[in-house]
Amino acid sequence: MHKLVEEIFGWCYPLLKKLGLGETISAYGSLAVNIFILCILSYVIYRVFRFLLVRAMIIVARRTKTRFDDLLVSNKTAKYIAHLIPLLFIYKCVPIILENFVYWENIFGKLVAIYIVLLSLWIIKTIFNALRDHLKQDSKFSDKPIDSYIQVIMIVLWLFAFVFVISKAFNITTTAMLGTFGAISAIIILIFRDTILGFVASVQVSLNDMVRIGDWITFDKFGADGDVIEINLATVKVRNFDNTTTTIPTYSLISDSFRNWRGMLNSNGRRIKRHILIKANTIRFLGDEELQELKKIQLVTAYIENRQTEIEKFNKSNNIDKTILINGRNMTNFGLFRKYITQYLSQYPGLNKDMILLCRQLQPTPQGIPLEIYTFSNDKRFENYEYIMADIFDHVFASIRYFDLEIYEMPSGKSDFVE
Missing domain, CATH: 2.30.30.60 (SH3 type barrels.)
Structure with missing residues (x-):
């Protein structure tokens, strides 16, 4: 090795030797040559193993049905493993090359060991990333x-790595x-x-x-x-x-x-729960003439006839004075409208008839009497659900006037008269 160093330094080596620096230059020269050779060998090992590992993983990924190895390829796992092999080679060669340089051997050995640990963690991370992407494509784990x-596993591994590095x-x-x-x-x-x-x-x-x-x-x-x-x-x-x-x-x-x-998406229907406010002063009893007119509404014709028979029988058996409408039992426009809406909902094709379906009256408010529709639509998709609900309430708004009822609206403060 000394002869090789002499050839490298050429004419200046005899002068350095006369000055007493020949042995020192020879030692550092030998070290430089060894490091150079080590770098060349490490690079060759890296290129060889990178080519072999990457090609082997690509071939395996193409021939297997699972996507896990494809994800390993896309996450460059083989490439990082190829980095690890020459590092292990360097770690084993450091004590030999730096045998006469204990101080530098200690520092360089620690740096290589720390780098190996960090690179190993990075390789584990790429494997976990591939595993994560693979499991997300599986319906059982999606x-x-x-x-x-x-992340929990990586935090634990990073903690152990931190302890090792320190x-x-x-x-x-x-x-x-x-x-x-x-x-x-x-x-x-x-x-x-x-x-x-x-x-x-x-x-x-x-x-x-x-x-x-x-x-x-x-x-x-x-x-x-x-x-x-x-x-x-x-x-x-x-x-x-x-x-x-x-x-x-x-x-x-x-x-x-x-x-x-x-829970709603997994159920058989999506709930419709919305109310309108009816003016309390528009709710009243219905006379015989009005009932005869309302019988023309086919959805409540049979109901009116059955209720009329039942009410007349009750009033006669109890000698009720019907000269005043309030006496005895009577039908109201509000109650009849609720029955009409219930019948309408029971025939509406977009609702699930096996789930709750009702039209109910809620607690009175200062703005009026809430009339709530509580039912479930068959279609749970947002746009179709909104269409079904709007279609139902379009009909409610349009039909309420046939029962001589009015919906409460907040006064706008604008005069209805035009001069």
């Missing part, structure tokens, strides 16, 4: 918070490191508070099946109303129906109240 699980860099034993962490656990909890809360929330959300990817949720506190597109350790992403994205802290799913529409 609605599970896979990101949260992977212990390797400062020659501290693992036991001493863990003891130090125990002493500063309060600071760690403070720093990683959101991560810890997110981890706890992710576990509870998964175990209790509170939210899945693809669920439609409404979270008024954060202005979220849309589909869950991602669940990870810290946040839940919701794509709202206006195509905006809302980010919700994962812990808020168990600390605050939100609405999950999954």
